[in-house]
Amino acid sequence: MKHRIVVLGAGYAGAFAAGNLARRLSPSDIEITVVNAVPDFVERMRLHQLATGQDLAFRKLADVFAGTGVRLRLARVTGVDPGRRTVTVTGEDGDGELAYDTLLYALGSSVAHHGVPGVTEYAFDVTGRSSALRLRERLAGLGEGGTVLVVGEGLTGIETATEFAESRPDLSIALAARGELGAWLSPKARRHLRHAFDRLGITVHEHTGIEAVEPTRAIAADGTSIPADVTVWSAGFAVHPIAAASGLEVAETGQIAVDRTMRSVSHPDVYAAGDCAYAIGENGRPLPMSCASAGFTNMQATAAIIARLTGSEVPTTGLKYHGNHISLGRRDAIFQMVDRDVRSRSWYLGGRTAARLKSGVLKGAGWGIAHPTFGMPKRKRRLATASDRAGVRAAA
Numbered sequence: 001m002k003h004r005i006v007v008l009g010a011g012y013a014g015a016f017a018a019g020n021l022a023r024r025l026s027p028s029d030i031e032i033t034v035v036n037a038v039p040d041f042v043e044r045m046r047l048h049q050l051a052t053g054q055d056l057a058f059r060k061l062a063d064v065f066a067g068t069g070v071r072l073r074l075a076r077v078t079g080v081d082p083g084r085r086t087v088t089v090t091g092e093d094g095d096g097e098l099a100y101d102t103l104l105y106a107l108g109s110s111v112a113h114h115g116v117p118g119v120t121e122y123a124f125d126v127t128g129r130s131s132a133l134r135l136r137e138r139l140a141g142l143g144e145g146g147t148v149l150v151v152g153e154g155l156t157g158i159e160t161a162t163e164f165a166e167s168r169p170d171l172s173i174a175l176a177a178r179g180e181l182g183a184w185l186s187p188k189a190r191r192h193l194r195h196a197f198d199r200l201g202i203t204v205h206e207h208t209g210i211e212a213v214e215p216t217r218a219i220a221a222d223g224t225s226i227p228a229d230v231t232v233w234s235a236g237f238a239v240h241p242i243a244a245a246s247g248l249e250v251a252e253t254g255q256i257a258v259d260r261t262m263r264s265v266s267h268p269d270v271y272a273a274g275d276c277a278y279a280i281g282e283n284g285r286p287l288p289m290s291c292a293s294a295g296f297t298n299m300q301a302t303a304a305i306i307a308r309l310t311g312s313e314v315p316t317t318g319l320k321y322h323g324n325h326i327s328l329g330r331r332d333a334i335f336q337m338v339d340r341d342v343r344s345r346s347w348y349l350g351g352r353t354a355a356r357l358k359s360g361v362l363k364g365a366g367w368g369i370a371h372p373t374f375g376m377p378k379r380k381r382r383l384a385t386a387s388d389r390a391g392v393r394a395a396a
């Protein structure tokens with residue numbers, strides 16, 4: 001019987017991890033199944049671009065995994081039973097159950113509503129492809145002078161507001177910030193950001209927490225009403241409640257609590273990577289939900305899975321947080337490095353060079369996932385002997 005590895009989610013973390021496992025482990029011993037809700041590899045980092053109407057071609061996951069031996073199951077995960085080592089799914093084929101020996105949970109995240117009234121009913125977001133497409137349709141129907149309010153001064157809020165302002169100069173774009181715009185940036189980078197907002201004509205409402213969203217306006221905590229034909233909610237990411245409901249130990253955020261090797265602290269045959277993992281970085285702080293963290297955590301998870309299954313020493317790979325690379329439309333960006341305490345360093349890179357670099361990072365991430373067989377080792381690793389394998393299972 002083969003060792004069944006099931007990977008939940010084929011985003012940046014899951015798709016890369018599945019390809020990596022297939023590249024390194026022998027198909028004689030291992031069966032890898034990836035479960036994903038949609039047939040494409042969705043580059044979430046480009047969803048604000050998609051919302052503005054840019055044509056983006058997302059690769060079919062079936063093409064990505066062709067020739068790798070990875071089985072693709074298109075279905076929505078509805079639950080995990082770590083006691084029985086099963087996953088329940090629902091899809092076009094109806095409801096089903098998948099059994100696993102090792103599970104890699106990488107279901108990512110979606111928009112965080114924070115319970116604010118009206119967000120679910122009236123606000124748009126760019127955290128998933130379907131919501132970005134809904135917003136794209138709404139923006140396309142918005143005539144000259146239409147008002148758009150982006151709520152949230154985090155990275156996604158900044159990227160969204162600047163992308164919209166650059167591609168739709170006929171609209172009136174505003175951003176509501178709870179604090180001050182770019183407060184965490186170095187003074188020079190912050191000046192750069194403010195200059196970009198001025199250049200693009202974006203109105204900034206600072207110290208403005210939005211407490212309700214209505215069809216044509218948003219209401220701030222002090223009662224101020226901000227007109228908005230379209231409100232885009234960019235106030236953070238939240239993880240799916242599946243992990244918490246399954247009995248896996250989770251952090252307050254609902255992310256799966258993992259050890260240094262990305263192994264669940266409560267269920268050793270479960271690993272987590274990407275946005276849904278509560279992973280502590282080398283600086284002693286939780287890694288932020290980001291593509292970079294998805295890269296580091298999936299590399300660590302796959303290295304640990306391979307080592308444990310093949311009976312070798314588990315390596316520790318890097319879990320770093322270098323900084324943020326923020327697009328400001330297609331022709332400008334800010335690359336801000338941070339120190340160990342997540343304080344911005346005084347040095348930053350801005351302008352066209354930073355934009356070109358960011359474009360290269362996005363392309364590189366997509367390319368790496370689309371070419372899982374690149375660098376395929378000549379000999380794949382076999383599992384440890386049958387008795388060792390039984391031991392690995394028992395230990396798991």
Ligand SMILES: Cc1cc2nc3c(=O)[nH]c(=O)nc-3n(C[C@H](O)[C@H](O)[C@H](O)COP(=O)(O)OP(=O)(O)OC[C@H]3O[C@@H](n4cnc5c(N)ncnc54)[C@H](O)[C@@H]3O)c2cc1C
Nearest residue numbers: 009010011012013037044045076077108274275290291292
């Ligand atoms: C507009 C935008 C811009 C961003 N820009 C940046 C940036 O510049 N830099 C950066 O580092 N990060 C950025 N991020 C954050 C980054 O995209 C995420 O941190 C990253 O996608 C996390 O990777 P992941 O694999 O954990 O999750 P995801 O990429 O979200 O993948 C999760 C996968 O799981 C699937 N899935 C979800 N639920 C289910 C289910 N129930 N059943 C089956 N399948 C399911 C999804 O379809 C998806 O394929 C941005 C995010 C957004 C929205």
